[in-house]
Amino acid sequence: MTEWQEFRGGVNVVRRHGNVVHRPASPATPAIHRLLQHLHDQGFHGAPEPRGFDPDGNEVLTFLDGEVHNALTSELRTPELLASAATLLRRFHDATVTFRPHPDDLWLFPVRQPTEVMCHGDAAQYNCVVKDGAAVGFIDFDTAHPGPRVWDIAYAVYRFAPLQGPDNPESFGTPQEQGRRVAAFCRAYGPGVGAEVVDAVPDRLQALVDFMRDQAAQGNEAFRQHISEGHTDLYEADIRHVRAHRDTLRAAFEL
Template identity: 45%
Template sequence: MTALRSAARLLRRYHDCTALFMPPMLEKDQTWQLPPRPPFEVICHGDFAPYNVVLNSGEVTDIIDFETAHPGPRDWDIAYAIYRWAPLSAGVAIEDLGGLDTQILRTRLFLDAYGLPAKERPVLPGMIIDRLNALVGFMEREAANGVERYRRNIEEGHDRIYRRDVAYISEHRDEIIAGLMD
């Protein structure tokens, strides 16, 4: 749980730092791989996941791979981070890495370490669903535009995994919200 909590604290520090740069960043003509998403509160990492951090002695100390960074609300970035760190995924339960109760507990621990107030938590399952749907749409557009990487992702079924997880989160939305509010 040390990695989970330290990841959440690092994401919070990252968000707090990028919030200071938002007004100047918005004044410049910037190109982002992922589209900016209002309201513009922070520079979202866009892919804050275990595979995009540096771990030292069990503690997450650094963030890498800013390819998908873009302006957006904190919750947009937190939603994807929870999806990856809890992880809120149907595939995890299948792999016996923890069922829904464990996923909700890990989500709570992440949000507590981040410092997200309880009143802001009920929107997160819907935000995760929106974030995953946006990711699938992005992948499909890029594949249709001839980007080989995304064509391969679609061919390998990445979009189907995200859609399955959208259905899983939708099905358990009320349980997830209740678990985050206890």
């Protein structure tokens, strides 16, 4: 008999049974399942495939084989992982161009204009499946929402470059090195994105801080705990870091 495995993320508890995972559903789940099925119909298989709901109301999704890391450890700070994460995000975005949200769809994050693609909303190493040193899939689409490409890329480079200040325990590299990794990510992503992504990062992080505080004010215990643990303080410090080194970070795109 196949045993259950339990994984605890930042908000949800996920249980795996064989080749499927069971996750708590949300009001956005029906729209997200349509999105995930659309991705597979378009030939993008770097995302789970929806399998409906279990008797307890949890969503059921296929399991993506590989490793997921909470932090960018030294062995993951490679040009190969950086480039593969960027190309994976590009393929995901391109596959969503023909997705048509319904007017009554519920998304956890607000819709952002211009609605060029579907944003993952949390494209980070802790939601990235890695095999043989390359990014092969994204998981946890709870924060998916319509928006511009740069909005999603901004958070991805914040996590993968990373664009974090020295007080952040996950930070590494000088501003010059971080800028070079941001530029490398954008080059691997392909046409349509450049140095403007640096300017989008502070706005993207501030939107996340505002969202977390709003959720906490509404009684969401997970976000209350995150705030008490200092997550929003780190984001605000990283906002200051990106703004302070804006010119250095943008200059990497000219090399």
